[in-house]
Amino acid sequence: MSGAAVPSALVRDLRLLVVALVYELRKVTTWRAGFVVRELMRGMWRPVVMIFVYATILVQPTDRLGSYDFRGLVAYLILAASFEKLLFHQRGLDLSDQIFQGYVTKYLTMPLRFFVLALARFAQHVLIQGGVVVLLWSAGALLLPQWWPQPASALALVEAALLVLLGSYCYFLTCFLVNALAFWLDVVWTLSAMTSFVFSFCAGVLVPVSVMPAALRDTLQWLFPYWAVNAPAEVFLGRLGHADFLRGIVVLGLTAVVLELVRQVLWRRGLARYVGAGM
Amino acid sequence: MGALLHHLRLAREFARVGVIRKSQFRVEFLTQVVMDTAWYLVHIVTFEILYGHTDSIAGWDRPQVRVFLGFLFLSDAFWMIWLGQSWHFGRELKDGVLDSLRLRPGSPIFVYFFQRFSLEACINGLMAAGWLGWALSGIEGSFSVGGLVLLLWALALSFWTRTVLSVLFTIAEFRAINSDLSNVAWEVSMTLSDRPVDVFPLRFRQLLTSFIPVAALSTLPAALVLGRITPLEGVLHSAWIFVLGLGVFAWWKRSFRGYTSALG
Amino acid sequence: MLIRMADAGKTFRVWRRKEGFKGFFANFVAREWTQVTALANVNLEIRRGEFVGLIGANGAGKTTLIKCVSGITPVSSGSATLFGVDSFALGDGEKRRLALVMGQRSQLWWDLPAIDSFRLLREIYSIPRDVFERRVEEAAKRLVVTEKLQRQLRQLSLGERMKMEIIGAFLHEPDVVFLDEPTIGLDLVSRETIRRYLVELNRERGATIVLTSHDMEDIEETCRRLVILRQGRVLFDGDLVGLKARVYDRRSIEVHLEPSSRTWDESLAPRLAPLGATLERSAPLTLLFSVPAANVQTFVPLLFELFQIRDLAIERHPLELLIRQIFQSGQAPAQLSSGEPKA
Numbered sequence: 061m062s063g064a065a066v067p068s069a070l071v072r073d074l075r076l077l078v079v080a081l082v083y084e085l086r087k088v089t090t091w092r093a094g095f096v097v098r099e100l101m102r103g104m105w106r107p108v109v110m111i112f113v114y115a116t117i118l119v120q121p122t123d124r125l126g127s128y129d130f131r132g133l134v135a136y137l138i139l140a141a142s143f144e145k146l147l148f149h150q151r152g153l154d155l156s157d158q159i160f161q162g163y164v165t166k167y168l169t170m171p172l173r174f175f176v177l178a179l180a181r182f183a184q185h186v187l188i189q190g191g192v193v194v195l196l197w198s199a200g201a202l203l204l205p206q207w208w209p210q211p212a213s214a215l216a217l218v219e220a221a222l223l224v225l226l227g228s229y230c231y232f233l234t235c236f237l238v239n240a241l242a243f244w245l246d247v248v249w250t251l252s253a254m255t256s257f258v259f260s261f262c263a264g265v266l267v268p269v270s271v272m273p274a275a276l277r278d279t280l281q282w283l284f285p286y287w288a289v290n291a292p293a294e295v296f297l298g299r300l301g302h303a304d305f306l307r308g309i310v311v312l313g314l315t316a317v318v319l320e321l322v323r324q325v326l327w328r329r330g331l332a333r334y335v336g337a338g339m
Numbered sequence: 340m341g342a343l344l345h346h347l348r349l350a351r352e353f354a355r356v357g358v359i360r361k362s363q364f365r366v367e368f369l370t371q372v373v374m375d376t377a378w379y380l381v382h383i384v385t386f387e388i389l390y391g392h393t394d395s396i397a398g399w400d401r402p403q404v405r406v407f408l409g410f411l412f413l414s415d416a417f418w419m420i421w422l423g424q425s426w427h428f429g430r431e432l433k434d435g436v437l438d439s440l441r442l443r444p445g446s447p448i449f450v451y452f453f454q455r456f457s458l459e460a461c462i463n464g465l466m467a468a469g470w471l472g473w474a475l476s477g478i479e480g481s482f483s484v485g486g487l488v489l490l491l492w493a494l495a496l497s498f499w500t501r502t503v504l505s506v507l508f509t510i511a512e513f514r515a516i517n518s519d520l521s522n523v524a525w526e527v528s529m530t531l532s533d534r535p536v537d538v539f540p541l542r543f544r545q546l547l548t549s550f551i552p553v554a555a556l557s558t559l560p561a562a563l564v565l566g567r568i569t570p571l572e573g574v575l576h577s578a579w580i581f582v583l584g585l586g587v588f589a590w591w592k593r594s595f596r597g598y599t600s601a602l603g
Numbered sequence: 604m605l606i607r608m609a610d611a612g613k614t615f616r617v618w619r620r621k622e623g624f625k626g627f628f629a630n631f632v633a634r635e636w637t638q639v640t641a642l643a644n645v646n647l648e649i650r651r652g653e654f655v656g657l658i659g660a661n662g663a664g665k666t667t668l669i670k671c672v673s674g675i676t677p678v679s680s681g682s683a684t685l686f687g688v689d690s691f692a693l694g695d696g697e698k699r700r701l702a703l704v705m706g707q708r709s710q711l712w713w714d715l716p717a718i719d720s721f722r723l724l725r726e727i728y729s730i731p732r733d734v735f736e737r738r739v740e741e742a743a744k745r746l747v748v749t750e751k752l753q754r755q756l757r758q759l760s761l762g763e764r765m766k767m768e769i770i771g772a773f774l775h776e777p778d779v780v781f782l783d784e785p786t787i788g789l790d791l792v793s794r795e796t797i798r799r800y801l802v803e804l805n806r807e808r809g810a811t812i813v814l815t816s817h818d819m820e821d822i823e824e825t826c827r828r829l830v831i832l833r834q835g836r837v838l839f840d841g842d843l844v845g846l847k848a849r850v851y852d853r854r855s856i857e858v859h860l861e862p863s864s865r866t867w868d869e870s871l872a873p874r875l876a877p878l879g880a881t882l883e884r885s886a887p888l889t890l891l892f893s894v895p896a897a898n899v900q901t902f903v904p905l906l907f908e909l910f911q912i913r914d915l916a917i918e919r920h921p922l923e924l925l926i927r928q929i930f931q932s933g934q935a936p937a938q939l940s941s942g943e944p945k946a
């Protein structure tokens with residue numbers, strides 16, 4: 061590709077991204093009940109349920125779990141719930157259905173990069189969930205000020221947000237990968253449901269990673285889920301510092317690059333064996 | 340009786356067809372089993388970590404929670420073996436592709452929900468059964484015929500509840516088309532059933548044992564087998580959930596009358 | 604009476620999307636709903652053993668009519684009954700006597716080989732095993748798809764899939780079969796095979812068949828009765844043979860002009876009128892006239908007098924021309940209503 065062609069392709073992609081984003085936003089709001097259910101309700105229940113579990117374990121005010129007391133855990137879990145909501149949701153990508161039912165065929169003949177359409181989903185998710193989380197957050201801070209966690213500093217808030225955003229992108233790529241398996245498999249949704257569950261464990265949504273046994277803890281700290289939820293929550297609370305943030309950015313950045321490469325290979329391979337459906 | 344036999348034969352045919360589906364997609368076994376093992380492990384490890392810090396969670400000790408997890412796994416496996424289709428209900432309703440369900444004889448609930456038998460999930464079923472057996476062997480008291488009856492009863496309760504809940508959640512889709520309500524409800528209820536319901540406040544616990552009987556997936560069956568509730572309480576719970584189930588099925592059928600198919 | 608619709612109407616509620624950024628929120632908060640009338644005051648009776656062709660332009664309401672009669676969706680006004688029972692309240696007994704084939708939508712299981720879908724249907728309709736095997740074998744042979752039975756449905760071509768759908772629909776020997784555009788996108792040979800198969804089933808088993816198609820040949824070669832819908836109303840309901848008789852005493856004449864010839868203009872119309880001839884279609888160098896058969900002899904010389912003609916073809920008036928007239932004018936051929944052959 062010549063040097064001049066590269067920016068124009070990029071510009072085309074960006075333009076498509078904007079158009080697709082507007083379309084996606086319009087689509088999510090078309091089904092009103094769906095909007096409320098999907099966007100407000102989903103993706104935060106695991107940490108909420110865990111609050112009850114911890115309440116039965118830490119009955120005495122002096123009881124502790126690792127370095128956390130009950131109040132600390134509640135603050136942590138509220139953060140985990142918010143961040144899990146910000147993370148891309150596996151239901152946001154119906155790619156596997158599209159592949160399986162042959163809808164992808166029509167895009168293959170169009171002069172566009174299919175991935176840009178998926179990216180628009182991601183952008184839509186970030187925008188809408190960002191709004192929803194801010195709303196829920198403000199409501200919570202007003203209603204339960206004594207329980208609600210406050211950022212350690214403005215910088216901590218920004219750092220946490222960056223980590224979550226990058227982590228969400230990594231998770232989005234993971235979802236895309238799992239969905240692309242539909243080129244080979246015929247049932248993918250069980251896999252994506254399981255992925256999300258395993259992910260949330262690794263991300264410390266159920267139990268903070270620092271409370272886990274040492275070996276498990278050290279392993280998880282090398283994986284991106286930890287840096288997508290657990291670490292940002294602790295950065296936010298001031299339990300982790302600047303150096304940890306930088307380490308997180310490195311881990312997440314590397315993961316994104318690796319996942320992107322795998323995605324490209326998988327997508328190309330998949331298309332090569334794709335026959336569409338219904339001739 | 341004739342109807343029951345008819346549906347059993349249908350189930351056999353669905354199973355046969357499920358096996359045929361799979362023989363064309365062998366990789367699936369591997370991915371499925373690997374992922375589900377991971378899923379089981381996460382549950383087990385989460386509780387093991389917690390029990391590293393405490394002896395009792397809402398009155399359940401470690402061996403008891405292992406039994407609880409056994410029922411959770413088995414009930415989940417049952418869902419995956421037989422009820423996987425319910426996951427697609429919202430989309431199929433929205434796309435208006437349920438026309439044939441209207442046209443064909445037989446119970447539409449049975450024909451729809453049980454049509455997608457999954458063979459690989461049977462392996463999950465085996466693993467789950469193995470875990471439950473192992474967990475039960477860790478409980479005081481020797482094996483008895485009465486215990487076996489109790490176990491079968493508990494399993495039947497769990498599976499029945501699974502079916503009822505799956506059908507119940509899809510009713511929401513009739514009310515709010517393409518709302519994903521049934522899948523979200525499924526996710527939330529799964530999350531709620533992940534832990535013994537005793538961790539929740541009283542009112543909420545009552546809701547989970549009555550109208551949205553998530554507790555009957557794993558908490559109640561485990562409690563029954565472990566003797567945490569008396570057989571009489573077990574009978575009362577089971578009777579209630581049986582009646583509730585019949586009501587839910589009737590409600591679903593009524594809602595299905597409102598189905599408008601897509602453009603042709 | 605097998606099928607009866609009395610003053611049946613069907614309306615759908617649709618909402619209109621508002622444009623622009625403001626519309627985006629308006630859509631979310633308050634929606635504008637409008638009623639779409641798909642069927643209005645339809646009266647229709649179909650007896651056992653009839654083969655009825657249902658035609659109409661796109662959006663005329665054919666599919667909706669089929670859905671209402673087969674009980675997929677209820678009528679909004681009036682009534683629709685099948686086997687004497689309200690269509691929307693069919694019991695298992697009635698359902699066993701009914702089948703539906705939709706050209707655009709599969710009734711079989713997408714990811715299964717056709718034969719396995721059939722076995723599922725065997726259980727659903729409780730068909731005895733030996734009967735089932737005989738029927739599948741025979742039908743597959745007639746439709747020439749025996750080799751394809753073991754293939755996954757989604758790996759079949761459109762025509763092969765359609766044939767499977769038809770086999771599946773007839774497995775339980777239904778008394779009534781609705782086919783909505785079963786020949787859509789099929790090649791000539793497949794179309795003919797399917798037509799022949801349907802006619803045979805209608806004749807041999809007395810199955811009542813309601814067929815929609817946009818291909819007039821399908822209708823001409825299979826149906827005895829024709830129902831034309833226009834904007835949700837029955838415009839014509841009568842004997843196809845009578846309609847044919849009406850068109851068969853006319854001829855259509857296609858004229859290809861030399862580039863140097865004069866072309867058509869309205870001033871020529873009065874010269875045609877005495878012969879009962881009409882201009883059906885005009886393109887710069889091609890004209891299509893319709894003339895009573897008896898006047899062809901005098902009409903053709905007139906043509907040579909008026910134009911410089913390169914080529915000319917005289918044919919029996921195709922049914923399609925008439926139908927097109929009906930669609931466009933919205934006028935039923937009055938003297939033909941209710942199955943009276945033309946006097």
Ligand SMILES: Nc1ncnc2c1ncn2[C@@H]1O[C@H](COP(=O)(O)OP(=O)(O)OP(=O)(O)O)[C@@H](O)[C@H]1O
Pocket residue numbers: 599600601602603615616617639640641659660661662663664665666667668
């Ligand atoms: N589910 C629905 N919701 C809204 N409008 C509908 C629905 N189904 C049909 N319509 C409308 O009813 C009218 C009749 O549709 P129908 O599908 O019956 O037409 P048709 O005669 O089968 O057309 P075609 O030849 O294109 O298949 C159309 O105007 C259509 O837009």
Ligand SMILES: [Mg+2]
Pocket residue numbers: 603665666667783
């Ligand atoms: Mg139609």
